[in-house]
Amino acid sequence: MRLLALAAATLLAATALSPAAAQRPIAFAAEAPAAGALVLPLGSLADLERRGAMLDAGTRAAVTRALAAATFDYASGSTLALRGLGPWSMILVVGTGSEPLDAAALQKIGGLAAQQT
Numbered sequence: 223m224r225l226l227a228l229a230a231a232t233l234l235a236a237t238a239l240s241p242a243a244a245q246r247p248i249a250f251a252a253e254a255p256a257a258g259a260l261v262l263p264l265g266s267l268a269d270l271e272r273r274g275a276m277l278d279a280g281t282r283a284a285v286t287r288a289l290a291a292a293t294f295d296y297a298s299g300s301t302l303a304l305r306g307l308g309p310w311s312m313i314l315v316v317g318t319g320s321e322p323l324d325a326a327a328l329q330k331i332g333g334l335a336a337q338q339t
Contacts, residue, residue, distance in 0.1 A: 259339040260310045263331050265296055265318040281308040289315065299330065301338055314338050
């Protein structure tokens with residue numbers, strides 16, 4: 223039993239000090255993909271103009287209507303998957319809340335995007 227406890231403590235210490243626990247650099251593409259899934263992190267409807275700049279007017283209007291119809295609350299972690307808009311297989315709207323986005327918030331958005339797409 224003592225050996226098992228020692229092994230568990232060693233594993234825990236090694237995990238805590240591993241590079242996986244360190245901050246990893248975060249980078250964003252300069253342009254939206256022409257196909258596949260598009261993720262739009264939005265804290266409010268006003269963010270759609272800036273973060274949805276790649277959307278044509280018709281697609282932007284459709285996203286606006288979908289957000290209103292779903293009564294999307296923009297809360298951190300909330301999601302809305304939209305299909306059949308523009309050239310993308312999915313537009314995933316991820317709520318960011320009203321707080322500024324830091325590395326942890328961006329990591330959370332990335333995790334939600336990976337789960338939903």
